[in-house]
Amino acid sequence: MPELRKDPVVGRWVIISTERSRRPTSFVPVTHEKKKHFCPFCAGNEDRTPPEVFAYRPGGGAPNGPGWSVRVVPNKFPALQIEGTLDRRGEGLYDKMNGIGAHEVVIETPEHDKDFADLPVEHIEQILNAYRERAMDLHRDRRLRYVLIFKNHGAGAGATLEHPHTQLIATPIVPKILQEELDGARRYFELKERCVFCDIVQQETAENEGRRVVSTSERFVVVEPFAPRFPFETWILPRQHDASFPVLTDIGELRDLAVTLKDTLQRLNRALDRPPFNFVIHTAPVSEGESEYYHWHLEITPTLTRVAGFEIGSGFHINPTPPEDAAQYLREVAVEA
């Protein structure tokens, strides 16, 4: 059983993943070579993953067989385990609990060599909808407080499998950065009676501004944030206030998000020669889906620089690319229609 443990000083929970326990000799350098290995995510290998929990099958067909366009399966080596009770307990001055949660994989396409950014908009919309469906379902589990949706693209960004996929990890605690955003947004709301993200959207798109804007659509604004940790860190912010990504009701929003996300990833690909990247959806936790002060959004971080001792040890980041410069590059780069 994996274990959740809390640092007694800063209150940061970590997952000690005993199921994946690694000895010193097992830390081999990550290789960037294209592997010709067997891939459990490819079409035809459906029996080599745990049984699917969700799928799109445009032409019909039985579960766990071929014919799918997007398929969601439990992770075969989950960081957290779905069965059991939370069992919060102490160990002297320390706090821990069982590693209860869910860990699922959204297989984005049956094709091994496709890139997310090159998929048709309709297909990306299906993937986004799969995120929502799974997040909604996991939200029903009262033990779980957060569903984190994130994608690692490329070995340099931590992807261990090449086949395009996104991961969902549902946790019994609210992850640290999300809790900080919730706390910060709440403090801002108490002071101003306005959502800080709504204010960001307004300021960035004001008439005399736009220096950090990459693109805009009917429903979204794509910006380089004012204080980015990483070069070309890029946020997709909905114009309309909505705390939760999974409970979106406006169906046009998902289509617009698919268009916007594809366009943004293509700009990054062109400006930075197809960099490794991560994206994460930041959304309100299960219990605060109607929050006035929180505002869901998507954060993309290309992997261009190495996080070193300074950042790890202090949480302080040095970013060599002003966001105004990055936004200009991303605005100017030609993108296919």
Add this chain to the structure above:
Amino acid sequence: MPELRKDPVVGRWVIISTERSRRPTSFVPVTHEKKKHFCPFCAGNEDRTPPEVFAYRPGGGAPNGPGWSVRVVPNKFPALQIEGTLDRRGEGLYDKMNGIGAHEVVIETPEHDKDFADLPVEHIEQILNAYRERAMDLHRDRRLRYVLIFKNHGAGAGATLEHPHTQLIATPIVPKILQEELDGARRYFELKERCVFCDIVQQETAENEGRRVVSTSERFVVVEPFAPRFPFETWILPRQHDASFPVLTDIGELRDLAVTLKDTLQRLNRALDRPPFNFVIHTAPVSEGESEYYHWHLEITPTLTRVAGFEIGSGFHINPTPPEDAAQYLREVAVEA
């Protein structure tokens, strides 16, 4: 002039380092090859660095000439700039200030190919003393609130120069993780009227414990922390309560720290085949040097796994190696006398 900018939601300051501004094309992959380039840190090249601010010259000799064992120089490409005023100001809802601070390099040895862990104890003690001397001096600048001392060892840990060196960055704000530690330690003290780090030392070394202890000496305890973010994350904790590293008065403490640090790095080298690593000294800020609740310590993080989207986007870490296992490996590994 570099700029410090604050994220309006989570309150995280970042350095936008305009002096080092990088265009999209300049993000080349880091190479791990041994370079045969000219090295400005090697003996004989003293005129190729900015003039030194501190040095040990056991055999005498003039500043900025040969004969030194440890030498401290300003960074030629500093992340922060020493001249100017802080000039805190707003930009709509955002906050920023001038990038005032200091950025120095401790050149640990004249020899290019020496490893920190292989230096004699007396030499390591000189290096540690150079940290203290420079930190004490920088503390006198009223604009600066924190002096961060950190080392990147190996390209995999973010070192861009091969020659053994440590960096000091003095900042006009307290870096995020340090502020979190200070806040957390203060809350613990308010509740218990005891220092949380003192309690950790006591619990880890109690009679029925010791599962996370790597080694002990008269003045230090080396442990794998209860909730480590990374495999083989290792902390060196002073047994005696002292908030600040630079203001240590017990001179035996530096010698013992040199012995302990050398021993710990050698254990990591043997267990993990000379991994890239970072270490950071966590100490109270300038203004809280006498704090009852904070307790300086040194954190070592070998670079074994890649920080991916999950960690970057959530602050939540999955660690595949329980600290009890890591401590056992490090206890058992044979270390030269």
